[in-house]
Amino acid sequence: MVRESGAILEARDLCLRFAAVEALRSVSLTVEAGSVHALIGPNGAGKSSLLNCLSGFYRPYSGSVLFKGADISGLSPPERARGGIGRTFQGIQTYPSMTVRENILTGFHPRMKGGVFHALFRTPASIRQEEEFATKAEEIIDFLELEEVRHSPVGGLSYGLRKQVDLGRALALSPSILIMDEPMAGMSPEEKGDLARYVLDIRDRFGIPVVLVEHDMDVVMDISDRVTVLEFGAVIADGTPAEVAADPRVIAAYLGGDEETLAEGAA
Ligand SMILES: Nc1ncnc2c1ncn2[C@@H]1O[C@H](COP(=O)(O)OP(=O)(O)O)[C@@H](O)[C@H]1O
Ligand SMILES: [Mg+2]
CATH class of the missing domain: 3.40.50.300 (P-loop containing nucleotide triphosphate hydrolases)
Known part of the structure; x- marks a missing residue:
């Protein structure tokens, strides 16, 4: 590039x-x-x-x-x-009981369109957006080499891996x-x-x-x-x-x- x-x-x-x-x-x-x-x-x-x-x-x-x-x-x-302007913070900011994949998906929240209506009634637009975010989350998981732990709760991971998840969440905002x-x-x-x-x-x-x-x-x-x-x-x-x-x-x-x-x- x-x-x-x-x-x-x-x-x-x-x-x-x-x-x-x-x-x-x-x-x-x-x-x-x-x-x-x-x-x-x-x-x-x-x-x-x-x-x-x-x-x-x-x-x-x-x-x-x-x-x-x-x-x-x-x-x-x-x-x-x-x-x-994306950022990570000093210390750990991940959700311990959620999996690696779920934590990274939370990074997309600020980008979600349509709010509660779309989420509740699962409009075609909200489904498309969910699919887009799921695909992007997989790319981030690949990039950060988190494949093996993608479904593990973050709380059980090493400090280094949790910081990687935090980074993944920041990258979700593109x-x-x-x-x-x-x-x-x-x-x-x-x-x-x-x-x-x-x-x-x-x-x-x-x-x-x-x-x-x-x-x-x-x-x-x-x-x-x-x-x-x-x-x-x-x-x-x-x-x-x-x-x-x-x-x-x-x-x-x-x-x-x-x-x-x-x-x-x-x-
Ligand atoms: N929220 C805050 N309330 C009061 N003082 C603060 C706050 N944040 C930083 N400071 C003070 O500002 C100075 C710079 O702190 P900081 O930016 O955290 O330094 P560094 O990150 O380089 O260690 C320090 O004297 C610190 O005590
Ligand atoms: Mg500091």
Whole structure:
């Protein structure tokens, strides 16, 4: 697939405050179409706050968010989701007693047309739509290699598999961009490797750009096209993984002077 270029999602001068905490101080971010964009920085730096401003859960007191060139600052989270901004959350958001397939099908709910009337009386249109969603769910199950567990309740699966189901649910919306907050936290190295591969596949096969927060520098260096570094609510560096890894402010701030680790990651 040919990778598109140009900004798909932009934050401009976002400022966000919680009581005395200045969570974001004039933060700008440009996510290019067809890219994997990593957000890194110490705990409390404002990474989740920034993602929440992009998806509409937090409202900055100044600044704007642009999606495909249009100002979406006034849109609610569901409006942004329907418009194509998909996301997964920190931790697990799946329904434990439902199967893998059922969980992925819940991802289609925001796209359902017709509401209760169609659902109750099973109109031809609602049946067609159900079939379309069922087919799409199977494609997602194939893509994420969840065939063997498709009918298993999600509650009995490993943490890594549950995160994959969560990802499957986000993909059901056919997003134009996918935002992931620490998708690899709590995963084994093997699970991280799998997820890293899916992230790259999502970019390359579906052309969906991915913005993710990740702490594992090896993973960040491996899969990102671009990295933005936050500290105390401000952007302190932005560039390719190699550029960011060589930035003295990043080395000092993020790694407490441990130059070795970052250089290794970039190699
Ligand atoms: N809902 C909230 N209420 C109050 N303070 C918050 C809230 N969300 C984040 N903060 C504060 O904003 C700062 C940035 O937090 P966060 O964006 O979660 O950082 P990160 O994801 O980089 O660890 C922290 O000081 C945090 O305590
Ligand atoms: Mg966070």
